[in-house]
Amino acid sequence: MKNDLKTASQSELEQLSGGDMLVRSLQAEGVEYVFGYPGGAVLHIYDALFRQEVIKHFLVRHEQAATHMADGYARATGRPGVVLVTSGPGATNAITGIATAYMDSIPMVVISGQVQSHLIGTDSFQETDMVGISRPIVKHSFLVKRAVDIPATIKKAFYLANSGRPGPVVVDIPKDITNPADLHPFEYPDEVSIRSYNPVTRGHSGQIKKAVTMLLGAERPVIYSGGGVIQGEGAGLLTALVKRLGYPITSTLMGLGAFPSTDPQFLGMLGMHGTVEANNAMHHCDVLLAVGARFDDRVTNTISKFCPYAKIVHIDVDPTSISKNVAVDVPIVGPVISVLTEMLGLIDLETKAQGEHNAKHLADWWAQIEGWRGQECLAYESNTSVIKPQQAVQAVYQATGGGAYVSSDVGQHQMFAALYYPFDWPRQWINSGGLGTMGFGLPAAMGVQVAFPDAQVVCITGEGSIQMNIQELSTCRQYELPVKIINLNNGALGMVRQWQDMQYEGRHSHSYMDSLPDFKALAEAYGHVGIKITKPEELLPGLEAAFALKDQLVFVDIEVDPNEHVYPMHVAPNGSMRDMWLKKGIRT
Amino acid sequence: MRRIISILLENEAGALSRVIGLFAQRNYNIESLTVAPTDDVSLSRLTLTTSASDVEVEQITKQLNKLIEVVKLADLTDGEHVERELMLLKVKASGAQRAEVKRVADIFRGQIIDVTASTYAIQLSGTTEKLDAFINALSESVVLEVVRTGVTGLSRGEKVLAL
Ligand SMILES: Cc1ncc(C[n+]2csc(CCOP(=O)(O)OP(=O)(O)O)c2C)c(N)n1
Ligand SMILES: [Mg+2]
Numbered sequence: 001m002k003n004d005l006k007t008a009s010q011s012e013l014e015q016l017s018g019g020d021m022l023v024r025s026l027q028a029e030g031v032e033y034v035f036g037y038p039g040g041a042v043l044h045i046y047d048a049l050f051r052q053e054v055i056k057h058f059l060v061r062h063e064q065a066a067t068h069m070a071d072g073y074a075r076a077t078g079r080p081g082v083v084l085v086t087s088g089p090g091a092t093n094a095i096t097g098i099a100t101a102y103m104d105s106i107p108m109v110v111i112s113g114q115v116q117s118h119l120i121g122t123d124s125f126q127e128t129d130m131v132g133i134s135r136p137i138v139k140h141s142f143l144v145k146r147a148v149d150i151p152a153t154i155k156k157a158f159y160l161a162n163s164g165r166p167g168p169v170v171v172d173i174p175k176d177i178t179n180p181a182d183l184h185p186f187e188y189p190d191e192v193s194i195r196s197y198n199p200v201t202r203g204h205s206g207q208i209k210k211a212v213t214m215l216l217g218a219e220r221p222v223i224y225s226g227g228g229v230i231q232g233e234g235a236g237l238l239t240a241l242v243k244r245l246g247y248p249i250t251s252t253l254m255g256l257g258a259f260p261s262t263d264p265q266f267l268g269m270l271g272m273h274g275t276v277e278a279n280n281a282m283h284h285c286d287v288l289l290a291v292g293a294r295f296d297d298r299v300t301n302t303i304s305k306f307c308p309y310a311k312i313v314h315i316d317v318d319p320t321s322i323s324k325n326v327a328v329d330v331p332i333v334g335p336v337i338s339v340l341t342e343m344l345g346l347i348d349l350e351t352k353a354q355g356e357h358n359a360k361h362l363a364d365w366w367a368q369i370e371g372w373r374g375q376e377c378l379a380y381e382s383n384t385s386v387i388k389p390q391q392a393v394q395a396v397y398q399a400t401g402g403g404a405y406v407s408s409d410v411g412q413h414q415m416f417a418a419l420y421y422p423f424d425w426p427r428q429w430i431n432s433g434g435l436g437t438m439g440f441g442l443p444a445a446m447g448v449q450v451a452f453p454d455a456q457v458v459c460i461t462g463e464g465s466i467q468m469n470i471q472e473l474s475t476c477r478q479y480e481l482p483v484k485i486i487n488l489n490n491g492a493l494g495m496v497r498q499w500q501d502m503q504y505e506g507r508h509s510h511s512y513m514d515s516l517p518d519f520k521a522l523a524e525a526y527g528h529v530g531i532k533i534t535k536p537e538e539l540l541p542g543l544e545a546a547f548a549l550k551d552q553l554v555f556v557d558i559e560v561d562p563n564e565h566v567y568p569m570h571v572a573p574n575g576s577m578r579d580m581w582l583k584k585g586i587r588t
Numbered sequence: 589m590r591r592i593i594s595i596l597l598e599n600e601a602g603a604l605s606r607v608i609g610l611f612a613q614r615n616y617n618i619e620s621l622t623v624a625p626t627d628d629v630s631l632s633r634l635t636l637t638t639s640a641s642d643v644e645v646e647q648i649t650k651q652l653n654k655l656i657e658v659v660k661l662a663d664l665t666d667g668e669h670v671e672r673e674l675m676l677l678k679v680k681a682s683g684a685q686r687a688e689v690k691r692v693a694d695i696f697r698g699q700i701i702d703v704t705a706s707t708y709a710i711q712l713s714g715t716t717e718k719l720d721a722f723i724n725a726l727s728e729s730v731v732l733e734v735v736r737t738g739v740t741g742l743s744r745g746e747k748v749l750a751l
Contacts, residue, residue: 131602136613140656143602160656195751196598196659320650323643 013185018147019048019178021186022111025154027054028188031082033073033450034058035066037093039086040126041113044178046084058450058479061471063090065443067097068469071106072447075430076405078233080107080161081447087113088126091172092133096437098168099137103434104254105231107166109157110134114143114174130172139167147177147184155192164199165318166231200317203334203342211289211313211330212346216354218287219361220309220368221247224270227254227433228292228316234336235259235426238291241340244347246362248369250278252293253418254433261422262402267369268378271299272570273415276377276580276588279568281369282307283578290314292336295325296434305576315339377568377582378419387536389413389488389560393420396458396486399543404456404484405430405448409441409465412494415566417460439468442485446472449481456484456547463489463516463557473526476553484546485555487519490562498565502581523555534559590619591645592664592671592741594749595634595652599625603657607634610655616640616648620673620738628751631659635740662749664741671741674713675722676701678733681708685730696722707732 016024022045026034034057038046049057060066063085070081081101085094091112101108114120115127131141140160142153150173157169215221223245229238235258242249242265249259250270259266268275270282282288288310293299300306306326314321314328315336322331332339380390393416396404406421407430408414414431423429430448432440445459459466466487476483496511520530529552533542539558546554571579571587581587597603604623611618616638623634640648645663652658664671681689682705693700693710696718702709712722716739723731743749 132605135606135609141602194656197656318654320647320654324647327643 013187015183016186017044017048017178017180017183018150018173019044019180020051021147021150021184022154022173022178023048023052023055024186025151025188026082027052029154029158031055034082034084035060035069035073035447036084037063037066037086037090039088039090039113041087041115041175042084042090042111042178044175044180045111045113045173047180048178057084058475060443060475062469063093064097064439065446065469065472065475067094067108067110068100068437068440068443069447069450070108071097071101071440072407072430072444073451074101074106074108074447075444076427076448076451078107078231078427080109080158080166083108083110085110085112086126087115087130088128091128091130095133095137096439098134098170100432100435100437100440101168102137102139104227104432105166106168107162108168109154109161110168110170112170112172114172116176117145117174118176120174130170134170137168138170139165141170142172144171144173144177147182150177151186151188152192155189156194159192159194160197164197165228200334201338203315203332203339205342207330207332208339208342209346211332212343212350214287214311214313214330215245215289216347216350217358218247219358220284220286220365221245221362222281222285222288223247223249224251224282224288224290224293225249225255225258226252226291226293228294229255229258229336230292230426232292232317232336234292234340237337237340237344241344241347244344248281248366250274250281252296252299252433253431255293256418257423257426257428260424262424267373269418270577271296272301273419273566273568274577275419276375276568276582277369277372279570279577279580280372283576284368285310288312290328291340292316294321297325300325301570301572301575301577301579307577375582380564382536384536386561387533387539387558389416389490389564390420391536392486392488392539392558392560393417393460395539395543396460397421398540399547400456400458404428404458405445405452407431407441407445407448407457407459409459409461409468410436410438410495411462411465412490412498412564412566413460413462413465413488415495416488419566421460438465441465442469442472442483445483446476446481449483450479457482458484458486460486460488462494463487463491463519464493464513470522473523473528473553473555477527480551482549482551482553485523485553486543487555487557488560489516489519489557490560490564491516492562494562494564495566501565502569519555519557523553528553528555530555530557532557532559589641590637590639590665592635592637592669592739593649593652593661594664594741595636595661596626596659596749596751597623597632597634598657598659599630599632600657603632604634606655606657607652610651611638614647614651616644620736622738622740631751635738637739659751660749662743664743667747668744669741670744671715671739672713673716673719673739674711674737675719676735677710677712677723677731679708679710679726680706680730680732682706689726689730692722692725696725698722
């Protein structure tokens, strides 16, 4: 027992069990909510939760949903989401949600129970090597070996999860460590420092200066913003920069909302399903400013054909993001807030000295962009007999006045949501961009609703995705979470089917969903309201009726055209960003 | 190009598996790896060799630096450095071979560290190429067993990798 030698001050400290220390540590971090599911290895912790009232626990129906709820909460608030699961199957069920958070750099702290220390390594009941299994999908992880280490470990976990490039942190705690019979002095540390972890606090001034010169000298500039702008709380500054320069801006799927989508300077989303104007502007630009984006393959199309004429400035808080996929000319490693603040200051200085010397070029560039925009790539044909999915999303926009938090799952409905619901504020759009996790939408929306009980929260989903976490309708009932579920029901794994249409001559190998449930009846069975909409004229009234039920979860099952494809779509393989399919059989 | 990356790592359970896991996860290769605690017991020093292009090695070092337990690292092949590897061999040493093996070992400044009536154990240190050359100089039929530590090294001159 290393801790027998107590100093005088230590003996005055409160004596707590490991379980109580953990809960008190979470309280000290300001945690309001924990999303979890109990089991043998965490029963001491659950007992400690029972004996306090500061932290509210949400009991899900599957641990994956706990992680997505915590994730949705984190995406909407910027605060780390907290998950509590038991060892073995509890821990493995959490893996998909941890990977989802990791890919999108979402701050999360996952506490997993572990078998008793002396049983570790013996293949004991419900034992799994959580630290090992989660290793490639966490920012960091801890196996707590002594109860006295709990406060410092939790402090570190929150610090790591929510600083630098955020991400999930796993804290694995063997059951004996939380034993209520063993008491230890409790003191929560005020400060934390980790000698090997020092996230950058500002960008290199020389590089920032170079970037500003390059930007001001640009003839065909484009700003390309990503999820990092939202995570780094840089949306306001980015908007100021874009307004100040008058340059066009496009966004990744993850970055939507950082700059208002309804602003004329916004070209729409870029990438695989990006707009004609955004993808062409990228292809033809001479200076590209990438902020908090990582040149993902869903953005760039064929790397060797990416932005052939551009000098590239790249701002990112994570040095590994820089020149990983695309070599850049001016890398700036730093938090988006400090870098953009510095840039704005320099832009004012430089333009005062030299005037706005590229006004003519900029006007020509905008004229060219307006030409692309004039192609109206998002136009679609509607009719009176069948609801188009695009139309359904637009009706949701109308019924919510554009003011809802919108989560989505993965598939065509996700792309339609991204393209047809203009997001005007950061954190409004909650979506699994990196991992592309079907089953994310509903629990994520629930997490948002927990954070903002009075807000309108919509989950735009598909009949495939919703069934991956449909059991959470029960959780929604228990905690009265009035999420509005908009099921764009095309009776198929639509996105898979679209690829099969385009690349496999329409052979729909297992992309068809036979024997779908009656979703209206299903929602009702869970104690919610279900609405089924099949005709275009019912669309808006049906949605308005659903949104009028403020305090209830409404499952709106909308029968949409099963043959619709998402366009534009990058031509692949070997296409550049401007090579797109515009309609069935028609390409640029 | 062959690289020697030298890392100061927190001497904690699980730290090594993160380094190795990173290589597997990101499809980088490890050719050799040596690791042991340093004079500061809170730190391990790990030396690994890999072959990678300049672009790849930039990613590898950045990704390694991102691991929370990596305290500091250097690519020794960036500058002048010294490197050594230790090898132990067991060879047949009977009849006429006995004298011949000893003669070759002497030329390479190997030391015989164990002797039986029919075998020698030989210790040799040097660069990887030197150890390779020694093995090649012995006829294949005499070599019974080879064990090598992998490369370790230091940069030359004033430069040090320390806290
Ligand atoms: C967990 C998981 N499994 C498989 C996939 C591959 N996938 C991507 S989209 C999609 C179809 C989704 O169908 P649905 O939810 O009905 O949406 P739709 O495309 O029809 O709008 C599939 C199977 C995935 N993204 N996630
Ligand atoms: Mg579908």
